[in-house]
Every structure is written in structure tokens, then in C-alpha cells.
């Protein structure tokens with residue numbers, strides 16, 4: 001009787017066009033899927049705290065994997081793929097999710113051993129390849145129960161000659177405490193600085209009550225004669241899940257002086273729990289074969305940007321508030337990469353451009369804001385935005401109890417405190433990397 005009923009179900013499934021009764025196994029269907037979409041982070045030494053490489057490991061998380069993929073929590077990709085799509089987009093299709101669900105439901109069988117695919121070769125110590133040079137960031141000890149720290153950190157370097165970098169990549173040591181980095185480069189004229197290593201390594205901006213100029217002096221940044229060297233902004237950035245973007249040869253890139261300093265401005269460490277944490281992060285440099293012909297340019301809307309937050313970024317307790325920032329561009333540009341930025345009260349984000357002809361150019365939509373996954377989204381092809389277009393960033397903040405990430409209970413008024421970077425204050429930014437438009441840019445592949 002029981003057998004008959006099962007046969008009936010099988011026939012029903014077949015009738016629904018879902019008749020693939022083949023058992024889903026680890027080696028045949030699950031491992032290929034995990035190795036393509038998950039083990040970049042879920043492997044020994046990856047950024048997630050558990051591995052999904054072996055059958056034993058994947059088995060333990062079978063139900064959780066089915067759940068987080070169905071809920072589209074994993075792989076992390078907050079941007080709506082139906083609005084715009086980007087390089088390296090990580091979005092599972094329905095068939096993949098069903099494989100994980102069926103495997104979890106059917107007792108997680110191993111499958112024929114010889115069918116197991118080879119794990120991709122993950123570069124060690126870099127997300128993008130084998131770096132030409134690796135510079136350690138001075139190690140930092142965070143005691144147990146330490147609050148958020150915001151450090152200015154000096155990372156000096158000396159090279160045999162002037163050269164070009166295609167990419168400068170920050171690699172966190174302990175990715176569970178390194179929240180973000182925004183790094184500039186100090187460029188010395190060779191004769192003007194004898195020793196780039198002299199001076200302090202850290203200034204704690206919250207504890208050492210010094211101004212920025214004094215902080216730079218404590219780090220020994222001035223030239224030997226007391227004058228100031230050149231500072232190039234934003235050459236090395238890191239946010240959770242974000243690694244350096246490498247553009248096709250000749251686009252982007254940086255001129256590296258023989259003597260210089262990466263000035264991490266700032267390095268934000270999250271709070272620690274009961275254990276102390278030692279972080280040894282480092283910076284990878286990938287040299288460029290050809291000098292950059294079209295160096296990248298950047299502007300940002302919102303906090304500290306070219307256009308203000310409207311009406312303002314004061315979010316009263318128990319309210320949901322929508323804010324905007326609008327900037328009209330004077331000349332044609334080609335957009336390569338966009339980066340929306342909000343903190344814990346963020347709920348939704350949308351960025352688009354309105355052209356003088358009345359068209360809307362979609363840039364990015366994040367229907368469910370996730371503080372942990374703030375990517376720099378690079379378009380597959382550059383997006384041309386004509387002169388006179390208004391770029392609009394639209395953000396929604398939820399300062400109610402319904403927001404599970406609300407840092408305050410009961411909710412309190414939260415604002416930008418004039419550009420504070422603390423996670424419990426707010427920010428609203430839309431950062432845009434672009435080039436002045438050249439004919440043909442629209443068909444230029446960035447993949």
C-alpha cells in the first residue's frame with residue numbers, strides 16, 4: 001500500500017514536469033554548486049567562519065544552506081538583479097536552490113566518489129590573484145570587550161623605482177573585527193623624505209584627542225623640511241565582502257612613488273566580545289604592465305559629498321524616513337562602479353539618473369539593505385550618462401523597533417553627527433567612479 005502511494009506521488013511529480021527522480025548527491029550536483037557559489041568564502045581561510053568544502057561539512061549545514069539560499073540571504077548579493085546586473089554577480093537560480101532543498105530533504109547522500117569536482121584554486125592571501133608585493137599593516141591588539149575603534153594607521157613602503165599599480169588591495173587579518181578601511185596614499189618626492197618608517201604607526205582618533213594635522217605629525221608624515229607631501233585620496237578601500245576592483249588594462253590604476261605611505265584613514269575595528277583579538281592585515285599590490293591612460297575619477301552624493309542629504313539625516317525615534325541626494329552632472333560621463341553606503345538603520349536604497357530628455361537610467365536598487373554586504377558594484381559595460389542629467393540617490397531609514405538591526409532599544413534619535421563614521425550614527429552616500437565619456441565607452445566590457 002505504502003509503495004503504491006509513493007509511486008502515485010512519483011507519477012504526480014512527473015506529470016508536473018518535475019519528474020527528475022534522480023537522487024541529488026553531493027559529488028554530482030551539490031559540490032559543483034557550492035564550489036561555484038559558496039566556497040570562495042566558506043573554505044578554510046575564507047572570510048566566513050565555517051567551510052562547505054567536504055561532504056561532512058556540507059552535510060552539517062544542508063538545512064541551513066537550503067534556507068539561506070531560498071531566503072536569498074546567501075550568497076550575499078543585496079542588489080536587485082532584475083533592476084541592473086553587475087560584474088561577478090552572485091545570484092542563484094531557482095534550479096540551484098531546489099538542488100539544495102532536495103539534497104537536505106533526501107538524507108544528504110554522498111554519491112559516487114569519482115564524480116567529485118576539483119575545488120577551484122583559490123589564491124592564498126588575496127581575492128584577486130597573486131600579488132606582486134605584500135606590505136604588512138602594523139599588527140593591532142584589541143583587548144576583550146573593546147568598543148569600536150577608529151584608527152589612523154601608517155603603512156610605509158619603499159620601492160626600487162617609480163612604477164604603476166593596477167590594483168591595491170586591503171586584506172583583513174581578522175575579518176570578523178575589521179569593519180572597513182578607507183585608505184589614501186602619501187606620495188613623497190624621493191629627496192624630500194629620508195625615512196618613511198620614522199614616526200608613530202597608529203593614532204586612535206577617538207581616544208587621542210588630537211586634530212588631524214597633529215595626528216599626521218605624530219605619524220611622521222611631513223617632509224624632512226616640515227612641508228607637506230602630496231596626498232592621493234581613496235586608493236585602497238575595504239568593506240565587508242568587498243575587494244579591490246581590477247579594471248581592464250589602461251583604465252584606473254595608480255602611479256606609485258619610490259617612497260610613500262598608505263594612510264588608512266580610517267581603519268574601523270568593530271567591538272570585541274570576551275576574547276582579545278590580534279589583527280595582522282596587509283596590503284597587496286598588483287603592478288600594472290602599462291601606465292594608466294584613463295585614471296578613474298570619483299564623486300559622491302550625500303554625506304561629505306557634492307550634494308547634500310535632503311531634507312536632512314536626522315531620523316527621529318520610531319519613524320521611517322526617506323531621504324534624497326541629487327546632483328546634476330555638467331558633462332557626459334561613463335560610470336564604471338557605484339557604491340551605496342548607509343549604516344544600521346538603512347532599509348532600502350536606489351540610485352538612478354534622470355536625463356534632460358526625460359529618460360531614467362537605472363544604476364542600482366537594494367530592496368533589503370544589509371549593513372554587512374556593501375559592495376562596490378561594477379557594471380558589465382560602462383554606463384553613459386549625458387550632461388545635464390541629475391543623479392538621484394534615494395534612501396529609506398527604519399528607526400523603529402521593527403528594524404532588527406536598530407542599535408538602540410528603545411529607538412533613539414539618530415543622525416549623521418556631521419560626518420561621524422560610527423556604525424551607530426548614520427551616513428547616506430552614493431559613491432560613483434567614472435571616466436569622462438569617450439565614444440565607444442558603452443560597448444567597452446569591464447568583465
Ligand code: HEC
Pocket residue numbers: 034037038039040041042047048049050061064065068069074075076090092176241
Ligand atoms: C562573499 C562571501 C560569502 C559567500 C559567497 C557565501 N557566504 Fe555564506 N556566509 C558568509 C559570511 C561572512 C557569513 C556570516 C557568518 C560568518 O561570519 O561566518 C555566512 C553565513 C552563512 C550561513 C549561516 C547563516 C546564519 O544565519 O548563521 C550559511 C548557512 C551560509 N552562509 C551558506 C552559504 C551558501 C550555501 C552559500 C553559496 C550558495 C554561501 N553561503 C555563500 C560569506 C559568504
